Amino acid sequence: MAGAARAAAAQRRVVRVLLVEDEEIHRVLARALLKSAVGGGGVEVDEAGNGAEAVRRVREGGAGAYDLIITDKQMPVMDGHEATRQIRGLGVTTPIVGLSSDCRQSDVNAFLEAGADDFTPKPLSKEKLNRILAKFNLA
Amino acid sequence: MAAAALREQLNTLLSSMFASGMVDEQFQQLQMLQDDGGTPGFVAEVVTLFCDDADRIISELAALLEQPAVDFDKVDAYVHQLKGSSASVGAQKVKFTCLQFRQLCQDKNRDGCIMALAVVRNEFYDLRNKFQTMLQLEQQIQAQQ
Numbered sequence: 001m002a003g004a005a006r007a008a009a010a011q012r013r014v015v016r017v018l019l020v021e022d023e024e025i026h027r028v029l030a031r032a033l034l035k036s037a038v039g040g041g042g043v044e045v046d047e048a049g050n051g052a053e054a055v056r057r058v059r060e061g062g063a064g065a066y067d068l069i070i071t072d073k074q075m076p077v078m079d080g081h082e083a084t085r086q087i088r089g090l091g092v093t094t095p096i097v098g099l100s101s102d103c104r105q106s107d108v109n110a111f112l113e114a115g116a117d118d119f120t121p122k123p124l125s126k127e128k129l130n131r132i133l134a135k136f137n138l139a
Numbered sequence: 140m141a142a143a144a145l146r147e148q149l150n151t152l153l154s155s156m157f158a159s160g161m162v163d164e165q166f167q168q169l170q171m172l173q174d175d176g177g178t179p180g181f182v183a184e185v186v187t188l189f190c191d192d193a194d195r196i197i198s199e200l201a202a203l204l205e206q207p208a209v210d211f212d213k214v215d216a217y218v219h220q221l222k223g224s225s226a227s228v229g230a231q232k233v234k235f236t237c238l239q240f241r242q243l244c245q246d247k248n249r250d251g252c253i254m255a256l257a258v259v260r261n262e263f264y265d266l267r268n269k270f271q272t273m274l275q276l277e278q279q280i281q282a283q284q
Binding site: 029 | 165168169171175178184185188192216220222224227228
């Protein structure tokens with residue numbers, strides 16, 4: 001019973017996502033996909049236009065501020081690799097998923113070495129997002 | 140024109156865009172997000188963002204390639220950006236031409252880049268015309284509902 005209640009509560013829970021992306025078109029698409037893919041209590045999407053802004057938001061929000069961080073690679077001011085490194089340097093264990101249209105093995109490895117948990121190639125799609133949400137128990 | 144005839148015209152246009160490889164399944168996904176999510180205007184928003192981005196990037200690329208000493212890293216960064224935008228909207232032909240363009244940037248092939256820009260521009264203009272027709276038809280259909 002308690003397990004079922006916990007599962008129900010988890011289903012109602014709002015999933016908080018930090019989307020780190022400098023280009024509006026990708027942000028608009030990711031927002032729509034997240035709203036469509038997340039069931040239960042829905043999704044709250046916070047946005048950062050570059051890596052430095054993402055690090056600041058995570059630092060200000062604290063370790064549990066987000067359930068998932070999705071970050072682009074190539075951005076002005078600070079790229080996704082450096083942002084991932086700095087977020088991990090804060091001791092934050094939130095799942096981080098790197099995103100890029102460059103998807104050679106070296107691009108994937110660079111994100112993983114920086115501390116990301118996963119990588120998905122652009123463009124973001126419902127299928128890719130569902131896989132990510134399921135992997136981190138956020139669906 | 141009656142709404143049914145306009146819808147048929149729109150369906151024919153979309154079918155030809157898919158059949159010619161101008162757009163791919165990613166564009167279909169945008170349409171599904173709009174229909175399933177009940178967010179009218181979503182496709183128009185993404186298409187408009189793409190067209191504005193592509194227009195700006197193509198102008199920047201033309202200016203960069205006119206410089207006596209071409210900054211190929213900058214050119215590559217813009218082509219990378221255009222490739223990403225075109226992939227997100229499902230503009231398959233533009234995306235493929237960007238892939239070839241990037242290879243020419245990496246080879247620092249100025250003449251090749253100028254030719255690739257002309258191809259990207261043509262593919263983009265063709266697609267933009269189709270998108271404009273599509274949005275006009277959608278507006279006319281909505282006006283009749």
